[in-house]
Amino acid sequence: MAEETVAEKTWRGMLERHPTARRGEPAVIEAAYAEPRSRALFPFPSHGTLTFHRNTRFPWSNDLPFSVGGARSCVVSAPLGAPERVLGESLTPHEAAALVVAHLPPDCGPAFDGPWPPPESSAD
Numbered sequence: 726m727a728e729e730t731v732a733e734k735t736w737r738g739m740l741e742r743h744p745t746a747r748r749g750e751p752a753v754i755e756a757a758y759a760e761p762r763s764r765a766l767f768p769f770p771s772h773g774t775l776t777f778h779r780n781t782r783f784p785w786s787n788d789l790p791f792s793v794g795g796a797r798s799c800v801v802s803a804p805l806g807a808p809e810r811v812l813g814e815s816l817t818p819h820e821a822a823a824l825v826v827a828h829l830p831p832d833c834g835p836a837f838d839g840p841w842p843p844p845e846s847s848a849d
Contacts, residue, residue, distance in 0.1 A: 731781040732767045732836040739768065749775055752796035756818035762826045765834035777825065779836055779843070786841045790828045792821040801825055 729737070738746030739754050749770025757763045757775055766777040769785070774793045779786040790812060793800045799821035801812040813824045837843060 730835070731838050732765065735768060735781075736764060739770065747771070750795045750818070752818045753792060753794065753799060753821070756822040757792070757825070759819070760822045760826045762829055762834060763822060765836065767836040777829075778841070779833060780841045781836055781838045782840045784841050789830075789833065790825045792818075792825055794818075794821070801828075803828065 735746070736758055737743075739749060740758060742751075747770050749768075750773070753775050754768070754770065757768065757777075763777055766779065766789070767781045767785075769776045769778060773795070774791055776785070776787075776791040777789045779789070788804050790801055790803050793802060794816075796818060798814075799816045799818055800814045801816065801821050801824045803810055803812055812828055813821065816824065
């Protein structure tokens with residue numbers, strides 16, 4: 726059996742509500758986990774948002790869409806600097822998760838263990 730990645734351990738801790746795991750809206754976390762492409766990324770819930778990163782340690786990639794909200798209503802936003810900031814609003818958690826995935830770059834995932842930028846691009 727393959728060893729769990731950092732991203733997999735993080736998702737599992739949040740889903741099982743482990744005492745040391747970061748806290749977020751359970752419905753939003755469960756909906757994002759149900760999407761295979763977002764499940765491959767590193768999740769980071771904070772202050773009502775669920776951000777996704779291509780890497781597992783600070784500094785974060787911060788270049789992917791994210792969701793804000795709770796079980797009743799979510800907004801999906803593009804990363805800072807994107808021309809269109811709000812991608813969808815008044816969404817269910819499952820609609821928000823699907824919209825995040827629809828706006829992920831094709832080369833996105835799985836998350837690598839380490840800080841951003843990826844090791845191969847740091848020599849450029």
